[in-house]
Amino acid sequence: MTQSARTLLAFAFSAFAATALAAGPTAAPALTALRVEHQMSSLGTDGVQRDVRFAERVYRQGDRIWIARELPPASAHAEHDHANAHAGHKHADTDTAPRWIERDAKGALTVRVVSESQQKNYAVEPAEYSNIGFDGSWATAYHLLDPAALKGMRADGPVRNGVQTYRAAQGERTVTVEWDVAGQYPRRVESRNASGSQRKLTRVTTLPAPAAAPWERAQRYAAADYTDLMD
Template identity: 45%
Template sequence: MTAAAKLQALLAATVLAAVPLAAGAAGDAQAPDQNLRIQHHVLSIGKDGVQRESRYADRMFRRVGTVWIERELPAALRADHEHEARDAKVHIGHAHADNTAAPLWLRRDASGKVEVGMVLRAQRKLIEVDAANYGNVGYGGSWAPAYWLVDPAVLPRMKSLGAAGPGVQRYEQQQGESTVRIDWDVAGRYARRIEQRNAHGTSLNTMTAMPIAAPKTLPWQAVEAYERGDYSDLLD
């Protein structure tokens, strides 16, 4: 499970009875377009005293009913992924990392049906992912956290701490020994920051979102011409 998925699972546990505010396409329309760089930082100190730390970043482009999520990769790793894709080596048995690092194109129609596509650029393929394999490609299975970075339904159930800055509202939730804080961009309609830490200072999980420039061409516009495939194609 990725750091983002773990954070969202913790938030979901606090709002089991909540009704999502973004239940349909009309809810999506309340959110302005966003172009974001999302940084993840996970730190833990084990019982052996060893500190373990990981960092990674994604780029996210949001339009009504559409989300594109793409991992930032160093040039050497990006070239390696492209080489393996050209050689038709991308499959489940090869490495889960190859799949979670591939761009995801999420689409939701007016009825609420979600389609999840994994993009293999070097092969010019769009792989449609079934619900049973969402976790294998890094999608948590819930539209709201992908679209808003946190389900807005969690916010009314959290303690409001007031303004965290211009246009930003801060919320806090205690759950056992863990504390979750969310900085919500009121106008932009997304979570600028989500932080989860334990009371002992041995666990920290943060997500920080910052606006970036919009691309000249939205990434899914190029993908529309790609060959379609099913996730089962990768199981060979």
């Protein structure tokens, strides 16, 4: 090997080493923040229109998910006053309390209900999942809609602006999904019956990621069992 070749090889090796050193360890998955708006509308045979609207914020990163209901300021004050009035008593509003879900390397789930006012994490066992509105599906919680469900739907045209539209007929219902291909979540899901008297609509938008994931604060909370709330 000539001197010039050895010099070139040494330069290439040092450049490669510098690049690898700069890259460092594999970066952690990015924290994603989503706002999920739900609307449900039904027109009864009595002629009364019934509408339900609520929104949640979903934070997901790697094998962690945090789902929190959006509450008006008045609700936050009411929860604080309720906690003070029942100091020493076991209480948590599981309908609106954040849900913290983690998955380990084997796929086993750890599910908690987080009481911000009590600074406690209540561990929830599978038998109690339905009490907190969790169906036990990691895929549904993480993606908001299990991607496997898309296999039974018809793709409507090509991907447009990063979104693939799917449609399906389920009995008298029609379902339309606008799937964000890169983000792996539905931007919009609409379900309605043939007459239009029953309609469900979900819209998902991205939010700026917070400086710290919400579970980082909750990791300092005391551990408790969800069954304690039933005593």
